[in-house]
Amino acid sequence: MINKEIVSMETIMKANRLQGSITIPGDKSISHRAVMFGSIAEGTTHISNFLPGADCLSTIDCFKQMGVKIEQDGASVIVESTGIDGLQEPSQLLDVGNSGTTFRLMMGLLAGRAYHSVLAGDESIAKRPMNRVSIPLLKMGAAIDGRNNGTYAPISIRGGNLTGITYTSPVASAQVKSAILLAGLQAKGVTTVHEPHLSRNHTENMLESFGVKVNRNGCSVSIKGGQKLVSTNVEVPGDISSAAFFLVAGAIVPESTITLLNVGINQTRSGILDVLKQMGASLSILNRRIVNQEEVADLTIKTSELSGSTIEGEMIPRLIDELPIIALLATQAHGRTVIKDAEELKVKETNRIDAVVDALQKLGASITATSDGMVIEGPTPLHGAAVSSLGDHRIGMMLAIAGCITDGQVDLAMPEAIRVSYPDFFEHLKQLRAGS
Ligand SMILES: O=C(O)C1=C[C@@H](OP(=O)(O)O)[C@@H](O)[C@H](O)C1
Numbered sequence: 521m522i523n524k525e526i527v528s529m530e531t532i533m534k535a536n537r538l539q540g541s542i543t544i545p546g547d548k549s550i551s552h553r554a555v556m557f558g559s560i561a562e563g564t565t566h567i568s569n570f571l572p573g574a575d576c577l578s579t580i581d582c583f584k585q586m587g588v589k590i591e592q593d594g595a596s597v598i599v600e601s602t603g604i605d606g607l608q609e610p611s612q613l614l615d616v617g618n619s620g621t622t623f624r625l626m627m628g629l630l631a632g633r634a635y636h637s638v639l640a641g642d643e644s645i646a647k648r649p650m651n652r653v654s655i656p657l658l659k660m661g662a663a664i665d666g667r668n669n670g671t672y673a674p675i676s677i678r679g680g681n682l683t684g685i686t687y688t689s690p691v692a693s694a695q696v697k698s699a700i701l702l703a704g705l706q707a708k709g710v711t712t713v714h715e716p717h718l719s720r721n722h723t724e725n726m727l728e729s730f731g732v733k734v735n736r737n738g739c740s741v742s743i744k745g746g747q748k749l750v751s752t753n754v755e756v757p758g759d760i761s762s763a764a765f766f767l768v769a770g771a772i773v774p775e776s777t778i779t780l781l782n783v784g785i786n787q788t789r790s791g792i793l794d795v796l797k798q799m800g801a802s803l804s805i806l807n808r809r810i811v812n813q814e815e816v817a818d819l820t821i822k823t824s825e826l827s828g829s830t831i832e833g834e835m836i837p838r839l840i841d842e843l844p845i846i847a848l849l850a851t852q853a854h855g856r857t858v859i860k861d862a863e864e865l866k867v868k869e870t871n872r873i874d875a876v877v878d879a880l881q882k883l884g885a886s887i888t889a890t891s892d893g894m895v896i897e898g899p900t901p902l903h904g905a906a907v908s909s910l911g912d913h914r915i916g917m918m919l920a921i922a923g924c925i926t927d928g929q930v931d932l933a934m935p936e937a938i939r940v941s942y943p944d945f946f947e948h949l950k951q952l953r954a955g956s
Pocket residue numbers: 548549550621692693694695696698719720840841864
């Protein structure tokens with residue numbers, strides 16, 4: 521969120537070209553889950569290529585506070601647990617920092633624990649709706665409260681004694697689905713979640729790796745309570761949501777060729793690849809392989825002639841976090857791009873419809889907000905301006921990539937927000953500018 525006092529500033533100048541290859545850091549969603557599931561599985565879990573971003577470090581801190589032994593050294597993590605019943609009642613508030621994923625998945629987990637806990641986070645977290653998770657967890661029998669009748673953090677939970685439910689979620693949200701499944705794991709009977717479109721399925725994939733049986737049927741998933749997780753090793757693939765910034769950079773900066781190594785391309789996450797192809801980008805998907813139930817590939821992108829497109833419906837959950845950078849891509853495409861069915865953008869780290877539209881308008885883009893997305897006309901030359909990440913990592917990275925094509929520099933306030941998901945972002949951008 522906007523601080524009155526600007527902490528720091530990053531200046532980004534136009535790039536003549538971007539060349540080279542980057543190994544994309546670990547996936548944020550999968551890193552969170554590896555720590556969480558390792559912490560409730562009996563035994564030792566070794567995690568490699570863990571994302572040491574601020575959000576995932578918050579997840580580690582929360583479990584350490586509940587007595588789990590976790591050693592983290594960069595991208596390598598060792599979790600030692602006696603199982604879910606070994607999690608101790610936290611004596612202090614659990615601080616998730618800026619991480620919605622930590623908050624909502626922990627709500628589901630703590631709903632099954634027969635003790636008291638309180639979850640809180642930063643200013644942005646305090647504005648994000650948590651009732652999407654409190655409502656189903658209350659139905660399962662947990663006692664949950666928070667500001668505005670359990671809607672906003674801090675949220676207090678007194679868990680235990682849960683009964684399985686069948687829940688139809690009004691939103692396609694992996695955080696909601698995962699929270700209910702984690703509560704369901706500790707509930708009597710079977711718990712089923714139906715969602716309007718399939719959201720990312722890393723929870724289902726990884727629960728299976730930890731020995732839990734999960735039944736999937738289209739947009740529905742069921743789990744039987746009482747199953748125990750058995751520790752395993754997790755190799756985290758690179759994060760496609762981080763790769764997206766350099767995919768777009770490669771497509772819009774002149775004379776560029778960028779290769780991104782080790783990128784997770786799970787079908788429920790790879791909407792950005794479909795959109796790039798649909799818009800005419802020169803994109804190659806190479807060396808496809810499966811790592812721990814997750815598909816991985818190397819991606820090469822070149823400067824491309826692009827045309828506008830419509831992005832809507834079931835595609836939205838497959839690229840929800842990529843929409844800010846897709847908006848930038850659309851400013852350089854011929855014709856109109858329409859993004860709809862994306863109201864969820866309003867409840868992320870910022871209202872990402874307003875944040876994207878305001879910032880890109882400052883740079884000279886032809887972009888307007890709609891009630892459920894945005895409309896962009898292109899191509900438009902962009903110019904430099906003073907802008908801010910507003911404390912939102914994805915807005916910060918989008919603006920840094922915009923600075924690579926603007927006439928005149930982009931002065932980006934609050935660039936430190938980027939540490940949440942991509943601590944090496946500016947280093948990687950520098951390497952590509954240098955053509956290494
Ligand atoms: O489950 C996850 O790891 C995430 C799910 C998505 O949120 P929603 O579940 O709110 O769609 C996504 O935006 C977030 O960055 C990570």
